[in-house]
Amino acid sequence: MTEPLLAVENLCVDFATRSGPVRVLNDVSFTLAxxxxxxxxxxSGCGKSxxxxxxxxxxPRPNGRIAxxxxxxxxxDLVRAPARRMRQIRGAAISMIFQEPMTSLNPIFTVGRQIAEAIRLHEDVSKAEVRNRVVDVLGRVGIxxxxxxxxxxPHQLSGGMRQRVMIAMALVCRPQILIADEPTTALDVTVQAQILDLILRLQQEENTAxxxxxxxxxxxxxxxxxxxxxxxxRAIEKGPCRDVVEASAHPYTRGLIACIPDIDRTERMAExxxxxxxxGIVPDLRALGETCAFAPRCALAxxxxxxxxxxxxxLDDAHVAACRKAARGIVA
Amino acid sequence: MARDPAFHPPKSPFVEAMAIFLGNRAAMAGLIILAVVILASLIGPSLYGVDPKATVNAPFLPPMEDVASPMGTDYIGRDVLAGILSGGPATIMIGTSAALVAVLIGITLGALAGYYGGLIDTILMRFTEFFQVLPALLFAMVLMTLFTPSLRVTIIGIGLVMWPPTARLARAEFMKLRNMDYVRAERAMGARDRRIIWRVILPNAMPPLIAAAALVVGVSILFEAGLSFLGLGDPNIRSWGEMIGSNRDYIFDCPWAVFFPGIAIFLTVLGVSLVGDGLNDAMNPRFRER
Incomplete structure (x- = not known):
């Protein structure tokens, strides 16, 4: 395998609270090509965001830190990169789309101006060139x-349009990595599919991760x-999409998949x-130790x-699960 | 098809605020008062043409006795109407400049405190509270007596005692806005703090700050009058406060020399306050009915 674009290794993030530090990310590792x-x-609250x-x-500072x-x-290593370097990377090499398109745009500036600012923060280009790129990128996101x-x-645009603008802002500097944090959660189901398609199409055009x-x-x-x-x-299971969805090893993953409504699975619905x-509910992070956090909710525990x-x-080359029973093949 | 006035395309926030402001009778009355005061100050002196500093008539001349001095004269025969007309620009200039100084200090400190929070916030807010607990007039008097009274000292002195409320308001706005999604998004685009504070958050925090600034202008005018009354203003500038101050020993001999500048101050501050309140109502979404 070639060197990954992004490799997160044993990442731990702590938050200081009145009742002591809480580990909100525990030993998370993954790679991205x-x-x-x-x-x-x-x-919610599992550490995705x-x-x-x-x-x-x-x-968030000052109460959170990468431990x-x-x-x-x-x-x-971005953990040790100085603030100046991080600002260069943010928005240019790694961009992010947020969940709420309704509030993620500054209400008092035109969307064109906001996209233009995204360009000017990272590149020194002429006004006319900026304008061309703004119009071009808005066209590319289907506006x-x-x-x-x-x-x-922003208030003159619909939610789906605003999310398209957010995507345009994130992609205008041609980042290598795009982080989309719940990009479709706040949108209608039909618009959700359009936005997902758009992200995937743009990803293919630019080979963005x-x-x-x-x-x-x-x-x-x-x-x-x-x-x-x-x-x-914690990352409790990871692997190729097919493996994780069709041959889930962790009981929690299986639970999540069982929660997807599926018209084809009519027999199961009939039962x-x-x-x-x-x-059960998500456990209190303060009370967690080194043991399996899902055990209290797990039917197999x-x-x-x-x-x-x-x-x-x-489990194999690429498929990993943090479940004792997965090892013995009890779950599978 | 019937015309429904409530059925219209959305207006921009600015147009909407303007509509609310223009529909506010009190604010309109304030605006008219201010317009009259400013107009009189601008063209009054040249139209009336009497030197406000010179003795032009007999002293203690009551109003309407001599058509040459419709508002009478003061204890050394200076024309009261001329003083009021020429005192207007000085009073308004000192009031607005002092308010500007106060608002600039207040916004800067409040923005930094509210944006960064933590230790910076604690230090800046204790500093603000230190200024806030000083008796304002006394503190201004100390400043004025420490330095030779001049226009600049008056403006800076008043500005220095007036900024804490603005700082607290700016801090509150910044604390609220710094967690907005668009601020996060801006940070994710690689913007530095300086840009986020002044170019992203400040424009969004402006409406309540503009309204507050208008009210600071009114209080600054009162403050200037107070200082001049106590004889702590620039003696070379005939402001309304100075007119009251210089005639206060003769208040029973020529009450008109004190009464007319007092009315002028009252009307101007009233006008500024009404406009400020109107701006506050128009720009503060909490007071908007939807």
Missing amino acids: PGETLGIVGE MTSLAVMGLV SGRILFRGE PDPARRADEY VILISHDMGVISQVSDRVMVMYAG SDRLPTIP DAACEAWKVAPIR
Whole structure:
């Protein structure tokens, strides 16, 4: 395998709270190759967004900090990179799209001006050239009549349009990595599909690597090359999309997949009449130790699970799961 | 098809705020008062043509006794109307400049405190509170007596005692706005703090700050009058406060020499306050009914 574009190694992020430090990311590792799509799934608070913020160097200060680990972008460790260098990388080499297109645009400037600023922050180009690129990128993200739309304010655009503008802003400097943090969650289902298609099309045109973050296993399984499932700050299963979705090794992953509504699985629906859910709630991160955080909610857990020190277990070349039972083939 | 006035395309926030402002009767009254005051100050002196500093008539001349001095004369025979007309620009200039100084200091410190938070916020806010607990007039008087009273000293002195409320307002706005998604997005684009503070957050924080600044102008005018009354203003400038101050010993002999400048101050501050309140209502979304 060639050298990955991005390699996150044993990343740990701590947050200081009144009741002591809380580890919100625990020993997270993954790699990303050029042009690849990595899907990160998990429930709220499992560390998906924190992972992306850590890569961007935007872990909230002063109460959050990267406790250990490395984030290697083309061999350069971003954890140790000075603030100046991080600003050069942000928006130019690694860009990010946020969840809320309604509030992620500055309400008092035209969208064209905001995209122009994104260019000017990183490149020294003439005014006319900037304008050309703004109109061009708006056209590429599928905004009709881009020259006119560039002079409109965010409140004059619909949610889907605004998300297109956000994508245009993120892509205008041709980044090598695009982090999309729940890019479609706030949108209508029909618009969701359009936005996902758009991201994938632009990805192919530029060979951009994409990290797609979602709580929706359905979205992730449709578009990802590889998938990482997170739970309570840990990556509990990762591997090629097919393996993780069709041969899930971790009981939590199986639970997530069972939660996807599926018209084809009518027999299963008939059995219970209800969509399956995972019982219990996400554990309190302060109370976690080195043992399996999912054990209290896991239908398969036994006494040995409670004592088992969590470690990734390699199922084959690329497929890894952090479940004791996965190792023995009990789950599979 | 019936015309429904409530059925119209969305207006820009600015147009909407303007519409609210223009529909506010009190604010309109304030605007008219201010327009009259400013117009009188601009063209009044040349139209009336009487030297406000010279003795032009008999002292203690009551109003309407001599058509040459419709508002009478003061204790050394200076024309009161001439003083009011020429005192307008000085009063308004000192009031707005002092407010500008106060707002600049307030926004700068408040922005830094609110944006960075933590230790910087603590230090800047303790500093602000130090200024806030000083009795404002007393502090201004100390400043004025320490330095030779001049226009510049008056402006800076008033500005120095007026900034804490603006700083606190700016801090609150910045604390609220620094966590907005578009600020995060800007940071993710690689913008530096300086840009985020002044070019991204500040424009969004302006509406309440503009409204507050208008009110600071009114209070600054009062402050200038107070200082001049106490004889701490620049003696070479005939402001309304100075007119009251220089005639205060003769208040029973020529009350008109004190009364008319007082009315002028009252009307101007009233006008500024009404406009400031109107701006506040128009620009503060909390007061908008939707």
